[in-house]
Amino acid sequence: MEDAEMIHLWKAYDKRLEEYLSFNRQNAADITHMKVQSALASMTPLKIFAVMAGIIWVILVDSILIHTFRSASFFFLASAGIQVLLTKLAIGIYLYQLILIQRVNINAPILETQEKLCQLRSSTLWCARLLFLQLPLWTTFYWNQSMLYNGNVWLYLLQAVVTGAFTWAAIWLFVNIRYENRDKKWFRLIFSGKEWNPVIRAMELLQQVTAYR
Amino acid sequence: MNSPDKSDNFLAVIQAHKGILYKIAHAYCKDTEDRKDLVQEIIVQLWKSFDKYSPTYKYSTWIYRIALNVAISFYRRESRRKSVDSPLSDSALNMTDHSLPHDTTENIVFLQQFISELKELDKALMLLYLEEKSYQEIADIIGISVSNVSTKISRIKAALKQKFTHLKT
Numbered sequence: 001m002e003d004a005e006m007i008h009l010w011k012a013y014d015k016r017l018e019e020y021l022s023f024n025r026q027n028a029a030d031i032t033h034m035k036v037q038s039a040l041a042s043m044t045p046l047k048i049f050a051v052m053a054g055i056i057w058v059i060l061v062d063s064i065l066i067h068t069f070r071s072a073s074f075f076f077l078a079s080a081g082i083q084v085l086l087t088k089l090a091i092g093i094y095l096y097q098l099i100l101i102q103r104v105n106i107n108a109p110i111l112e113t114q115e116k117l118c119q120l121r122s123s124t125l126w127c128a129r130l131l132f133l134q135l136p137l138w139t140t141f142y143w144n145q146s147m148l149y150n151g152n153v154w155l156y157l158l159q160a161v162v163t164g165a166f167t168w169a170a171i172w173l174f175v176n177i178r179y180e181n182r183d184k185k186w187f188r189l190i191f192s193g194k195e196w197n198p199v200i201r202a203m204e205l206l207q208q209v210t211a212y213r
Numbered sequence: 214m215n216s217p218d219k220s221d222n223f224l225a226v227i228q229a230h231k232g233i234l235y236k237i238a239h240a241y242c243k244d245t246e247d248r249k250d251l252v253q254e255i256i257v258q259l260w261k262s263f264d265k266y267s268p269t270y271k272y273s274t275w276i277y278r279i280a281l282n283v284a285i286s287f288y289r290r291e292s293r294r295k296s297v298d299s300p301l302s303d304s305a306l307n308m309t310d311h312s313l314p315h316d317t318t319e320n321i322v323f324l325q326q327f328i329s330e331l332k333e334l335d336k337a338l339m340l341l342y343l344e345e346k347s348y349q350e351i352a353d354i355i356g357i358s359v360s361n362v363s364t365k366i367s368r369i370k371a372a373l374k375q376k377f378t379h380l381k382t
Contacts (some may be wrong), residue, residue, distance in 0.1 A: 004318075006343065006370070006373070007343060009320050009321050009324050010239050010324070010343040010344070012321065013321050013324075013325075015309075016231060017231075017232045017235055017236070018232065018273055020308055021231055021232060021235055021306060021307070022306070022308075023227070023228045023231045023305065024304065024305050024306070025228065027304065027305045028224055028227055028228075028256055028305040029220065029224060029275065030257070031253055031256045031260065031305065032223065032224075032260045032297055034257070062223075063332055073306065106258055106262060106282050106283065107262050107265055107275070107278060107279060108278070108282075109278065109353065109354060109355060109356025110278065110281050110282055110334070110337060110354060110355050110357050111334075111355055111356035111357060113282045114282065114286070114334075119288055142380055144262055148233050149256055158214075159347060162233070178274075181378060184268065195377065205285070205333060205334075208332055208334050209332065210335070211332055212357055212361070212365070213357070
């Protein structure tokens with residue numbers, strides 16, 4: 001099929017639309033009167049809530065760390081310290097997303113808008129990576145000197161296996177949660193579900209956007 | 214501009230360009246209900262952006278930018294819009310006769326099918342090409358250079374032609 005033929009076909013389609021496509025003016029007028037939020041704007045309150053909750057958590061944990069610095073065990077201080085640091089990074093990602101939401105302009109050229117939307121959605125994957133990185137900290141914070149000096153070999157062994165497995169899993173997931181692994185079984189298992197599909201598709205589109213540049 | 218005037222002006226612009234909305238919805242959504250939702254979403258976004266319209270561009274360029282941006286983002290939504298206060302039962306656009314001219318019916322259906330199978334950005338590019346937009350205008354809407362538009366369109370056309378050739382053999 002030649003170019004001219006393709007254009008001719010499209011024009012025939014266009015002519016048909018011109019003749020038979022009706023515009024429901026009342027319906028369109030009703031749409032303009034509806035109080036609707038864009039999908040993006042509707043994300044903002046939840047992200048602001050997450051940032052506020054995160055800040056409260058950080059203040060709380062930081063206060064506990066400061067007040068118990070001399071009395072608490074080294075394990076608790078280190079575990080809580082790293083956990084709160086990772087939470088601060090997650091808050092940083094949410095703030096970055098809030099900035100991106102403000103910067104998305106639906107009037108802008110397609111590549112510019114889609115790139116920002118894709119960055120916004122795919123940055124959610126970073127939050128998941130940070131969340132998994134916290135895993136081993138939940139197996140160490142309760143340890144203290146008494147357990148260290150008075151424990152038996154089985155306790156040490158069990159703790160080493162559990163903490164070691166969680167650390168290995170956390171690092172492995174942090175390194176491997178990437179778009180390139182989207183087709184792997186374990187990835188699909190973790191990121192199955194409605195809330196993750198837009199994130200994965202956004203990353204696919206981001207690749208298209210990059211190829212168009 | 215007072216509100217009724219603004220609304221009338223907006224509706225006149227949409228009415229004049231209703232074909233664009235229909236073709237984009239048709240290219241990006243297979244499901245009829247999704248198409249209705251997409252048209253509604255595009256009209257909402259156009260209305261919200263109407264104050265920002267710059268006469269530097271033609272209305273069609275402005276509509277294409279917003280409609281394509283919405284259509285490309287739309288398919289990634291988790292579910293249909295739930296935030297609409299009073300969802301509308303009818304669509305803003307209706308085809309009174311779905312039949313196509315007999316001499317071209319089959320080929321139009323195949324062309325539509327091949328376009329719907331393209332990747333999101335290629336689809337946008339091809340729609341604009343078939344609308345006979347200039348390469349400069351396509352470059353403005355998509356946000357790439359004119360030479361890039363030319364290269365990509367040649368590649369997509371070649372792929373479409375190949376599909377038509379396969380049909381005949």
